[in-house]
Structures are given as C-alpha cells and as structure tokens.
Amino acid sequence: MALGLGFLRLAPQEFWTMTPRELERALSFFLPDVEGFGREQLGALMRAFPDTERVDG
Numbered sequence: 001m002a003l004g005l006g007f008l009r010l011a012p013q014e015f016w017t018m019t020p021r022e023l024e025r026a027l028s029f030f031l032p033d034v035e036g037f038g039r040e041q042l043g044a045l046m047r048a049f050p051d052t053e054r055v056d057g
Contacts, residue, residue, distance in 0.1 A: 003027060 004015040008026055018026075 001015070004010050004018070004023055004026075005012065007030075010018075010026075015023075
C-alpha cells in the first residue's frame, strides 16, 4: 500500500482497482531488472533443503 499510495501517488480508488500485475508493471519502471529464479538455483536449494517426512517420537 505504501508503494502504491505513497510512492506512486495513486488515488485510493486507482490503487484498489489495480491488479497485482498492473501494480508490478507500474513499479517496474523504478526497480532494477532482476532475473528470475533459474533451474540451477532451484536445484541447489532442493539439495540443501530436501523434502523429508517428519517423524515424531
């Protein structure tokens, strides 16, 4: 809300009728380009934090 109403100075009605995608596009002009999460990064996280069944007791 702070970014939409404060930083972008949108009127409340404009802010609340925007979709998340529209808000992201409006903010993307001011934010640096960030590459998406790649397959290699996902694989490294999966190896570091594997899904395991929790056994209690």
